[in-house]
Amino acid sequence: MKDYRKDFPILDQDETIYFDNAATAQKPACVMEALTDYYSRSNANPLRGLYDWSLRATEVLETARQKAADLIGAAAKEEIIFTRNTTEALNLAAYSYALNHLKAGDEIAVCISEHHSNFLPWQMAAEKTGAVLRFLEPGPDGRLTAEEIRAKITPNCRLAAVAQVSNVLGRVQPVREIADRVHEVGAVLVVDGAQSVPHMAVDVQAMDADFFAFSGHKMMGPMGIGVLYGKQALLEKMPPFLRGGEMIEYVTKDSASWAELPHKFEAGTVNAADAAGLSAAIDYLAAVGYEEIRQRELALTRRLMGHLKEMPYVTVYGSEDPAEHCGIVTFNIEGCHPHDVASILNEDGIAIRAGHHCAQPLMQYLQINAACRASLYFYNTEAEVDRFAQSLKKVRGALGYGS
């Protein structure tokens, strides 16, 4: 089996077991080299220069845009808007699309398991427009059923927002089925792809998403770049989200007209360096291959969930099938608060996430205050999973329980 760990300098420095990949993925050396290379050879303000360095910076940016478009199957690179991250991308859709297209009495359908990033922008849009929020509730296995989709996406629905993969339950949602229902009632579908793009091939045209957002940093890219995909016809009609430099066509004292897509939505100096890093991450992801990633993650998830099953005091949330977790395993240990669990595991050099995972409505729905989450990526190993399980078995003891 190929050893990918040597590609990641951070994994080389010590024995830390990094199981917080759903929060952010580690960066291969090629991504860091792309950043250094950009700053060493091409750094200039893109898009406005009449000299070689600026033209190179522009080319770096536009190459990344084309690669991002190809990665998710967009029809044209003009449909790719660079943002800071998924959160900013979803806010762009909320401020620029939702505030201008929703009115009192309309409905916005969101899944109860949404990350706050794909919930609070819609809560804001509902407050400002008088639209009503409706909540899609997944079954205990984390999946939205056809009945639930039909029931909650009503003829009054004008916008629906769902994550392709939940950051807590790891379940892949039937996005195409949701899109069909959403379009049947004349609404638009916003898909949060933050947790899907790092793990699976995405085709926004096949899933028929109207908007699709993802972050570079969760797919091994730099921290400061994300993408909003939007269907061109929708983007054309939307007003700018932020106003400023490099997004105009013509400005007078009391009016302005806007630049062509995608620049209309990219006010201010764009992040060309992180675009270079994103390009490198996309290339690296392609070199590993989604099938390889899937197989490795599945083997690791199966092993991890097998260990957890042997611990009667552990509750795992979501599906019982490791294939339906996307490497995300959220759990609780009876009697132990997740923060104590995470602190104790940290003593053993194990990094997991504990808390509400920016999904408080889901925590309320599951009737828990918080949970522990171990999230795997293809560069994790079976030995790490075994060490994690050994440490986890000692947590109850450390917290004063008999076993």
Add this chain to the structure above:
Amino acid sequence: MDLKALYRNIVNEHNLHPTHKDLPEGASLILRGVNPSCGDDIELALKLEDGKITGGGFTGSGCAISQASVDMMLDLVIGQTEEEARRLMDMFARMIRGEASDEDLEALDEAAALADIAHMPARVKCATLGWRTLGKMLDPEINS
């Protein structure tokens, strides 16, 4: 003290068998304290008579450190004047900043076991939740 020893020696006892986890009859003040980012959520009750804390208790849920810290805090402040309680509060705050004197640590008694939290930034808000809530309850400006 490493984290596991901290749990073993002090925190677990107060978390699993708290002395004060109950709201007292006839409380003068009840205030909710929350750590929004991690979900620690307590209600602290105090019985105040003539400037003295004559009783107290708490309810709620949270991690072992947050729960144990409130319980130890109540051990310390029940029976003290409000002024003395505020002094203890300042000592605890100094300890968490890593600036406590030997006298401070002695006065804080068992709660001084949480001194090492100063090196665990992620757990500071857990350890201080009870004390911050107490601070608001004893602040004359907020009270009146």
